[in-house]
Every structure is written in structure tokens, then in C-alpha cells.
Amino acid sequence: MPVKENTVTNANAWEPKIVAFLCNWCSYAGADLAGVSRLKYPANIRIIRVPCSSRVNPQFILRALQRGADGVLVVGCHPGDCHYVTGNYFTRRRLTLFKSLLEFVGFEPERLKVRWVSAAEAGRFAETVKEMVEEIKLLGPNRRLQDSML
Amino acid sequence: MKELTESLRQEASRLLREGVEVFIGYAAGSLQASARPFFATRPEEAAELVFNPFCVHNLVKYLVRFPDKRTAVVVKGCDGGAVSRLAEERHLDREKITVVGVPCGGMLERERVLAQLPPATRIEAVEERGNTYVLHTARGEYPFEKKANLAAKCLVCVRNNPVGVDLLLGKEAMPVADPERDPLEGVKAVEALPAGEKAAFWDRVFGRCLRCYACREVCPACSCTQCAFEQAVPGWQQGAMWVEKAKNLPDSYHYHLIRAFHVAGRCTGCAECERVCPVRIPLMLLNQKLAKEIEALFGGAPAGACGPLCAYAPDDPDQFA
16 A cells, blocks of 8 residues: 655644643543544544543643653642542642743743643633644744753 | 859760760860860860860761760750751650750851961960950960951851850850851852853862761761762662762752751751861852752641652642642
């Protein structure tokens, strides 16, 4: 079977890579609904399903950025709707603080985005991805934290 | 300083006779203008104990090495928080420890002292005269004004007298903090830099990190029995260490951001990480920045033993909505 050509119009155009951590209960279902509803959003995200947004250790974020991601998106249930009752309250504290730390060391805070998306909010998920891809395109590739071996 | 050292020796020898197995304090260091941690196990060894403005170390972390022994430890005001930190996290059994508090008028910056003292001059005694430390040597007296010669952390210190101790020695120390100096001036200076200069500043700072992990070893809040950066991983995950052993900038960023984040809300502000750093990385900037943000974001909420990141309030500020 012939391999299909890359559909990117300009082969040299840089496209951001975004690692998205989606919570199993709301956001992953929201992304699924976006797909089922045939909503369009850029194909720049690589989704990783996690049991809860609070599973996302800040080290995951740094590791993703080190290994070639240009941005990291963390998506969880709306506060109060967590499947584990309180998980995303901890995420909220943790990542608010972590983001301010990234900013403090001179890192573009836009590279880490956190959003609450419920299983019914397919449109919001697609919008979030579109918005983030645009922001990262403006920032350009992440070279600051990338491992030199890549 | 002489009376304080005397009463320290008396109390130490009494405690050692009354069943304390290890008394952790300071003794004169082998180098000029220095002190070293000293572990007295017999009452007669108490005569070697000293307290002077070179006793910079926070001795509390040494307690973790003696989990089954009855111990006593000398703490300054800034070290006191470390005992409750480790006890709250159940690394220490507070019942077994006698905390001996010493009032502290600030620690002298050793480099400044050495620069002003003729080489190889033995310091015979230290006297505290109001806002000045006078070093008595065979070649005469050398006064060191506190404002100009104290360590940076002491110049903004308001914890001169330890609290929550079992035994408080000496006279109450007068505060040395300069009320006009902002303890967060360093943090604010970095915050005010444009993003590009911030990046350049931290690239330079983290670029010199040797990854010796001294900042972790000395930290009373870094007390995990197995550190995230040294996890033994099963065979199929051998490549999955968080940071490589080799020195490189991205991994140094990873290490320092995560180290600061792991102690966020639990840092006791003793600034030992910064003192032990062989390449002078201003680690307290990160710790103070996080403390400042925590206070601003989640200040009012009560937090348990593991700090404000193990707690939440439904009405926390939400910038992700």
C-alpha cells in the first residue's frame, strides 16, 4: 500500500508538538466526543490518558519539554466534578504554583496550559487545542529545556 | 559569648549524665574562624562545645542518623523549624530529643572575617558588644560591625530567639534585622527582569550546578528515604531515571525546579541549601518565591503536616477555568 504523502502543505513549515495529559473521566471523554462529533482541531497534540489530572507530576511536564514537546496541556474535570472527589483541587494548587515557578525562571508560561473540560464539552476541548497551537506557533519551538541529545 | 558557651557545656554535661546518649553541638573548627558539628557521647566531651558567630550549620538533620537514641541538639532560631518539620513528618521522635535553644545575634560571613584578619591569627575569644562582634586575638582586638559583616540571611532574620525548645540558654538576643531591608528583595529583583534576562540569569546560575546534591542532603524538608532523583528502577525501566548522572543544563533545570517544588510549603527557611552550595547557586530565591506565591494564593487556608500543597480549598484561585 503506498504511503500517503504528508498532508502539511509546506514541508518545511515547523509544526508544534504538544503533549496533552487528559483525565480519564471527563477530558478524555470530552476529546472522544470531539472526535465522534467530527469537530476539527489541529493534529499537533499527542494525547496521554491519565487516571486523574492530579496524576500529572510536574516532573512529567518538565520531562515532556526536555524530550521534544513544545508545550504541555493538562486537562481535567471541572473543580467539584472530580471522579475521585478532590483530585483536581490538588492539581489546581500544584499547577498554579508550578506555572509561577516556570515563569520565575524565565520560561514562557504559555507552554504549560491547564484547562477544565467536562465529558460534554467537546467544543471547549477543540477550542482549547486550537488556542494553544496558535499560542505556541507564536512562541516558536522550545529550545530552552530540550535535551541536547535530540 | 563566653557565658553562653559555659552554660552550654554545663547543660550538655548534665544532659549526658542524665541519659542523653548523643549531644549534637558545635566545636571549634580546625580552620581559622570556623566551627564544626560535634557529637558528644560522654559528659567529659562537653568541654569541647562552643557557641560563637561561626556556628553556621543547622544540626537538626543529623538527628535522623540516630533514630533509636536519646539525643539532644543545639538549635539557633533559624534551625528550630527543622525539628518540628522532621517530627511532624515522623522522621524524628520528638519525645526522644532534647532541643537546646541558643539565642543568636547573627552569624559572621567567614570570607569577610578572613579578609580582614591577618593570616594565621588564632581567635581566642569572641565578644558581642551590641551591634558589633569583637574578635580577641593574640595580635589585638578586631571589631566586626554586624551590619557590614553578617551573612545575608542574618541581616533580615527576625528569629534570633528560638521558640518551641525544651531548654533555652543565655540571655535574649537583640534583633539584628535591618527593618529597612526587604527579605524578599532578591526575589523581587528577579521577578522584575524581562523574560529573556530571567532566562539568561538562570541559565548562568544552573549552568554551574555540579549536581552534587549537597542542597538536598542538608535540607530538613528533603527527607524522603528514597529520593525521586535516585530511585532504583526495575530492569526494563533502566533508562527511566528522571535526570542523568552527567551534568547538563536541561537536567539541572529539572532537578532544581523539582527540588524547590518538593519542599514548597515545607521549607523552614534555614538557607542551608544556599550555604552548602559549592558554586553559590541562590537556591533561596526559588524557595522564597514559592513561599511568597503560596502565601499570596493559599495563605489563609489551614494546612496539615505536609504543607499547603497537600491541602485544598474549594474556593482557591482558579486561573484555569
